[in-house]
Amino acid sequence: MxxxxxxxxxxxxxxxxxxxxxxxxxxxxxxxxxxxxxxxxxxxxxxxxxxxxxxxxxxxxxxxxxFELVSNVADMALNLQWQSDLTNAVTHRTCYILLDCDRGPTPMCLDWREICNGRVDCFNNGVDESQCFELEINECNENEYRCYNGICIPKMLFDDSFQAVECL
Incomplete structure (x- = not known):
């Protein structure tokens, strides 16, 4: 051209x-x-x-x-909107709000599965991994299974063939 x-x-x-x-x-x-x-x-x-x-x-x-990949401004805007929707899907999920967790510059809530999972996710003194011993010393009822993170789930829901997926 x-x-x-x-x-x-x-x-x-x-x-x-x-x-x-x-x-x-x-x-x-x-x-x-x-x-x-x-x-x-x-x-x-x-x-x-x-x-x-x-x-x-x-x-x-x-x-x-x-730039051969983006044919026009409308396509670019659509791609940016899709990325924004994806970001919102990740950042606006069910949040555990009982801990004041500092996740750093990227604002992302703390999911309940990230508490006492052996990995520090909160930069403010690892509050997500503190006092986990209380979960570890809890006792489950006879009809419950105690997951590795201390949570008790009904035994009828537990299937150990999938390495306790129910405990996630």
Whole structure:
């Protein structure tokens, strides 16, 4: 595909602004050089560069690059929305709110299965793994099975052939 290329002098005669250059997906450097050219009272030949007005999906100083995966802005917006929905699905699940758990810069709630699982998930002194001995010393009823994390589940729900999936 042929791309339109113009000199800075031609752009200036067409009353093109540096803002318009930016709107055409040009680099900030190129827009600044063009503005510098426009601001000069005597326009020198050395500053009269070529400007390539690229046609999407091409971009770059000479239209040498392209993103072939995303065909248009609508597709890109749809992909961003899908990623946002996926993030919300992960971060807005059932949260265990009885512990004040600092998960770091990524806000994610503490799931009940992450408490007393042998792995520190909270950066504030590992509160999710503190006082787990209380779970370990609890006693289950005769009709209950005690999971590795101390939780008691009905024996009729326990199937050890799947390594206590019910205890997750």
């Amino acid at each position: 042929q791309h339109q290329n113009l000199t800075f002098d031609e752009l200036h005669r067409l009353n093109i602004t540096s803002h318009e250059i930016l709107l055409w997906s040009s680099s900030i450097d190129l827009a600044e050089r063009y503005q510098y050219y426009v601001d000069q009272s005597i326009r020198s030949i050395e500053l009269n560069e070529q400007f390539f007005n690229c046609t999407p999906p091409r971009f770059g100083s000479r239209c040498q690059y392209s």
